[in-house]
Amino acid sequence: MRRxxxxxxxxxxxxxxxxxxxxxxPLETGPWTSYxxxxxxxxxxxxxxxxxxxxxxxxxxxGDQRAERRYATYSSGVRQFEGYxxxxxxxGSRISLKQTFGPSGPFFMLxxxxxxxxxxxxxxxxxxxxxxxxxxxxxxxxxxxxxGAHRTYINGSNRHSQTGGGGGYYDKFGAxxxxxxxxxxxxxxxxxxxxxx
Amino acid sequence: MIRRTLLVxxxxxxxxxxxxxxxxxxxxxxxxxxxDIDLRWEGAEPGTAAQIAEFATDPRGPWTILEFLPPxxxxxxxxxxxxxTAFSYRIRPVLGPAxxxxxxxxxxxxxxxxxxxxxxxxxxxxxxxxxxxxxxxxAPTGLLAEPRTRDAILLTWTDTSSxxxxxxxxxxxxxxxxWSVVMVVDPDITSVGVQALDTxxxxxxxxxxxxYGTPSGTATRTTGG
Numbered sequence: 001m002r003r004x005x006x007x008x009x010x011x012x013x014x015x016x017x018x019x020x021x022x023x024x025x026p027l028e029t030g031p032w033t034s035y036x037x038x039x040x041x042x043x044x045x046x047x048x049x050x051x052x053x054x055x056x057x058x059x060x061x062x063g064d065q066r067a068e069r070r071y072a073t074y075s076s077g078v079r080q081f082e083g084y085x086x087x088x089x090x091x092g093s094r095i096s097l098k099q100t101f102g103p104s105g106p107f108f109m110l111x112x113x114x115x116x117x118x119x120x121x122x123x124x125x126x127x128x129x130x131x132x133x134x135x136x137x138x139x140x141x142x143x144x145x146x147x148g149a150h151r152t153y154i155n156g157s158n159r160h161s162q163t164g165g166g167g168g169y170y171d172k173f174g175a176x177x178x179x180x181x182x183x184x185x186x187x188x189x190x191x192x193x194x195x196x197x
Numbered sequence: 198m199i200r201r202t203l204l205v206x207x208x209x210x211x212x213x214x215x216x217x218x219x220x221x222x223x224x225x226x227x228x229x230x231x232x233d234i235d236l237r238w239e240g241a242e243p244g245t246a247a248q249i250a251e252f253a254t255d256p257r258g259p260w261t262i263l264e265f266l267p268p269x270x271x272x273x274x275x276x277x278x279x280x281x282t283a284f285s286y287r288i289r290p291v292l293g294p295a296x297x298x299x300x301x302x303x304x305x306x307x308x309x310x311x312x313x314x315x316x317x318x319x320x321x322x323x324x325x326x327x328x329x330x331x332x333x334x335x336a337p338t339g340l341l342a343e344p345r346t347r348d349a350i351l352l353t354w355t356d357t358s359s360x361x362x363x364x365x366x367x368x369x370x371x372x373x374x375x376w377s378v379v380m381v382v383d384p385d386i387t388s389v390g391v392q393a394l395d396t397x398x399x400x401x402x403x404x405x406x407x408x409y410g411t412p413s414g415t416a417t418r419t420t421g422g
Contacts, residue, residue, distance in 0.1 A: 089319065115394045156254070156282075157278055
């Protein structure tokens with residue numbers, strides 16, 4: 001009996017001490033299948049990457065300044081991306097952090113400007129205002145290649161919806177100077193996951 | 198023996214879930230519409246300087262900050278949520294002392310520096326001799342706000358705390374009713390640049406050595422849609 005009680009206590013202690021999962025379950029109705037697409041690292045201009053930390057070290061307001069991961073192209077099914085970014089330093093402004101690329105260019109570009117405003121580069125729509133330097137922001141994008149619907153969730157809230165396009169797509173994230181932007185910026189991503197159904 | 202063991206189990210559970218004395222904050226979450234969740238809470242930890250509302254889609258985390266809130270707030274709406282998804286919430290008090298406010302005035306024409314400018318000075322850093330001799334709960338001292346460009350100031354201070362979880366940079370624009378958090382930097386940082394918005398060109402600014410208090414219990418609701 002003493003052994004059983006000890007086992008109960010051990011189980012309780014183990015439950016209480018269980019570490020947080022490395023990442024959360026995917027959002028929206030599944031069933032989702034996790035997968036791990038390959039990627040290429042793009043470093044141009046003053047862009048550098050170390051693991052999941054991406055930096056633009058210059059304030060140059062022209063030219064190709066980027067440090068990004070470009071993931072493998074997909075062309076079928078419904079795809080979900082999840083990641084958390086934390087800007088640790090951003091003296092610059094108007095930096096693209098996450099993109100869904102279409103066959104003829106960027107289909108959706110999420111960017112941040114001075115003060116923590118997140119916006120869609122095409123159209124300039126404000127998505128959220130809480131990208132405070134030093135705090136994590138959660139990004140989910142859900143893309144249905146069948147009907148072209150693309151939804152962007154910032155911290156769980158649907159902040160942007162669009163449709164259109166066709167053909168091959170791919171995800172990119174990191175730090176990229178938009179046409180009107182400039183660094184420096186230092187951003188670290190974490191909890192990157194991909195699902196499909 | 199069984200009774201004694203169960204008592205231990207109960208005490209362990211209470212200790213793990215509530216901390217010493219239990220959470221001071223009682224949180225409820227209501228699914229107000231199929232995709233909107235309203236949080237309401239009661240209670241506060243003594244000395245609360247700010248609060249954070251956090252969410253997760255797994256009650257074990259990871260937790261993500263939704264917003265820094267003033268200490269007297271008791272409600273928060275999480276809107277337009279992903280459908281058919283479980284959302285968990287908690288409220289965490291932010292504690293710790295701040296420097297006295299320092300005025301910032303980004304109005305002088307001499308600071309109208311042409312872009313692009315070298316902004317490398319603005320990266321967070323620990324300046325030599327400004328940290329390492331702290332005591333628990335020590336307030337930052339010697340805050341200086343030095344305009345560097347038309348839009349940016351350099352903040353420097355001395356770290357006198359040995360137990361901070363980081364520093365909050367808080368701003369009070371002229372005419373604003375409450376301070377807001379504009380930046381969170383890591384422990385031991387004592388220098389960082391702040392890019393001011395148009396509404397922040399005349400403002401007060403301060404730096405807080407912060408740590409988090411006991412979180413509320415977790416409230417979970419599943420969206421419809």
